[in-house]
Amino acid sequence: MSTLPRPSTIFLAAITTLVAVLLYSPLFVPIVSSFFIISHGNVDWSSPTLSTYVALAGNHDILAALRTTLVVGVCTVILSVVSGTLLALYYHGRHSGRSILQFIIFLPFLMPPIISGLALLIFFREIGLERSLLTVVIGHTVFVLAIVYRTVLMRLQSMSRTLVEASYDLGANGWQTFWRIILPNLSSAMVGGAILAFALSFDETMITILVTGTQSTLPVRLWAMMRLGFSPDINALVALILMFTVLLCVLAARFLIPRQMATERN
Amino acid sequence: MSGAGSTHAAERRLSQLITVLAFAMPVVFVLVPLAIFLVYSFFSVDQGTIVHAPTLGNYVRFFTDPIFLPVFWNTIVLCVSVAVICILLAYPAAYFLTTLKGRWRYALLMLLLVPLLMSYVIKIYAIRSILGLNGFLNKALVALGILDQPSTLFVFNMNAILLTLSLLLIPFAILPIFLSLERIPQTLLRASDDLGASGLQTFLRITLPLSLPGVASAASFVFVLAIGDFLTPQMVGGISGFTFGRILYSQFGTAYNWPFGAALSVALAIVVIAAILIGERFGRSRGTSV
Numbered sequence: 005m006s007t008l009p010r011p012s013t014i015f016l017a018a019i020t021t022l023v024a025v026l027l028y029s030p031l032f033v034p035i036v037s038s039f040f041i042i043s044h045g046n047v048d049w050s051s052p053t054l055s056t057y058v059a060l061a062g063n064h065d066i067l068a069a070l071r072t073t074l075v076v077g078v079c080t081v082i083l084s085v086v087s088g089t090l091l092a093l094y095y096h097g098r099h100s101g102r103s104i105l106q107f108i109i110f111l112p113f114l115m116p117p118i119i120s121g122l123a124l125l126i127f128f129r130e131i132g133l134e135r136s137l138l139t140v141v142i143g144h145t146v147f148v149l150a151i152v153y154r155t156v157l158m159r160l161q162s163m164s165r166t167l168v169e170a171s172y173d174l175g176a177n178g179w180q181t182f183w184r185i186i187l188p189n190l191s192s193a194m195v196g197g198a199i200l201a202f203a204l205s206f207d208e209t210m211i212t213i214l215v216t217g218t219q220s221t222l223p224v225r226l227w228a229m230m231r232l233g234f235s236p237d238i239n240a241l242v243a244l245i246l247m248f249t250v251l252l253c254v255l256a257a258r259f260l261i262p263r264q265m266a267t268e269r270n
Numbered sequence: 271m272s273g274a275g276s277t278h279a280a281e282r283r284l285s286q287l288i289t290v291l292a293f294a295m296p297v298v299f300v301l302v303p304l305a306i307f308l309v310y311s312f313f314s315v316d317q318g319t320i321v322h323a324p325t326l327g328n329y330v331r332f333f334t335d336p337i338f339l340p341v342f343w344n345t346i347v348l349c350v351s352v353a354v355i356c357i358l359l360a361y362p363a364a365y366f367l368t369t370l371k372g373r374w375r376y377a378l379l380m381l382l383l384v385p386l387l388m389s390y391v392i393k394i395y396a397i398r399s400i401l402g403l404n405g406f407l408n409k410a411l412v413a414l415g416i417l418d419q420p421s422t423l424f425v426f427n428m429n430a431i432l433l434t435l436s437l438l439l440i441p442f443a444i445l446p447i448f449l450s451l452e453r454i455p456q457t458l459l460r461a462s463d464d465l466g467a468s469g470l471q472t473f474l475r476i477t478l479p480l481s482l483p484g485v486a487s488a489a490s491f492v493f494v495l496a497i498g499d500f501l502t503p504q505m506v507g508g509i510s511g512f513t514f515g516r517i518l519y520s521q522f523g524t525a526y527n528w529p530f531g532a533a534l535s536v537a538l539a540i541v542v543i544a545a546i547l548i549g550e551r552f553g554r555s556r557g558t559s560v
Contacts, residue, residue: 108296
């Protein structure tokens with residue numbers, strides 16, 4: 005392992021840089037446009053402005069869509085974490101029927117969203133459930149459930165059985181063992197699953213387009229606006245969401261990953 | 271939870287409830303909708319209403335109509351190309367990551383995965399503006415002297431779909447390849463070095479074969495995500511960039527033929543399942559034996 009950069013290393017670094025540029029250029033466009041005025045593809049660098057952010061504060065349509073997205077996200081997180089954890093607890097260590105039901109849980113995640121979305125669309129129509137935010141939440145929950153389930157199940161599998169046995173030996177009953185031993189051990193996996201579920205729900209577009217009623221979430225609202233082109237305040241929104249996302253990532257990396265690694269090492 | 275069978279009646283009732291829920295939830299919200307969907311593919315439409323009588327008409331139409339099979343095939347070729355482009359870019363990047371040490375490795379991996387969290391719709395829109403007539407790509411090519419004048423080659427056609435999907439899906443290729451490269455024991459590489467192999471020989475004989483499962487998973491991920499997407503083709507494909515996903519989506523909108531759309535979905539599902547099985551087969555074969 006020489007420390008001098010060899011030609012192959014330079015080549016690899018160059019490709020990696022190219023990939024990073026390719027991945028970030030689509031993010032760069034809206035952020036630059038949120039601070040500068042662009043006309044005919046030329047950026048006017050001379051006059052930075054915050055007018056797009058001011059305009060965003062007055063765009064009730066978009067803010068309502070953002071609120072809807074957050075409501076859907078929170079409901080999806082609660083439903084998917086509760087049911088994903090229950091399913092993981094139920095199937096952990098139980099093998100009859102587990103592989104088949106696990107396969108069913110994973111289907112909406114593996115199948116293209118257009119198939120899951122259309123299947124739900126027809127299903128809701130057959131059972132006479134009007135398209136609304138409820139159907140959106142059901143769609144999102146079905147979609148993200150597999151991720152939460154898997155995260156929690158993997159934690160359960162890495163948990164030592166002796167912990168539970170020790171709890172029973174010391175006279176705790178099933179409830180006490182669950183609340184005092186199992187749940188605290190699962191909590192960081194549940195938080196991790198919740199963050200993933202929220203991130204997926206926040207950006208879910210294809211299923212939502214198919215099962216949403218009159219109230220649309222942010223991605224669907226943006227999708228509808230995109231045909232006509234975006235107003236500049238959308239760029240401000242995008243920049244804000246990106247900053248929030250990066251912050252969330254840094255926080256997740258800072259607090260979640262080291263703790264997980266530490267528990268896995270023990 | 272081996273203690274669930276305790277004497278408390280409340281606890282037993284709860285565990286029965288959980289059993290019912292554990293089976294009912296996946297069945298009601300996943301299996302039943304998919305089953306109804308499958309049944310729908312055997313129905314037909316007459317004067318805008320769905321006829322609930324079994325027929326093979328939709329499938330016959332799919333195979334005999336000169337429109338659908340070519341689009342289906344072209345879409346598969348398109349998505350395979352997307353997978354190839356993504357892997358060609360992702361492999362060197364993932365390899366570079368594994369040459370880094372400690373914190374840097376994961377920091378850079380994170381950096382390459384963060385764009386995934388950014389709104390899909392916004393990214394498509396931004397990429398379209400980059401590829402467009404007044405876009406950055408054309409400006410750069412003209413400035414470099416490669417083009418005389420801005421070209422419409424990169425937007426509202428199949429090229430645009432290919433480029434946009436590749437840009438969107440690269441991170442999905444990086445992660446599995448990185449994981450498979452990282453799993454290769456360093457001792458193997460050192461042994462190869464000790465035995466006198468050059469860097470290239472070690473790469474071709476040790477690293478590359480051992481990382482192929484990751485490449486297979488990456489290819490199947492990217493392919494499945496690309497073929498299921500109807501937003502990108504709709505947005506950057508224009509009139510000439512017609513993909514299977516778009517045709518399928520239109521059956522539930524303008525064309526209003528749900529049963530035929532369901533039959534097209536079955537065709538799509540079969541391709542997707544095949545891709546997943548192939549990815550699974552090759553993604554596992556060596557990975558577990560190491």
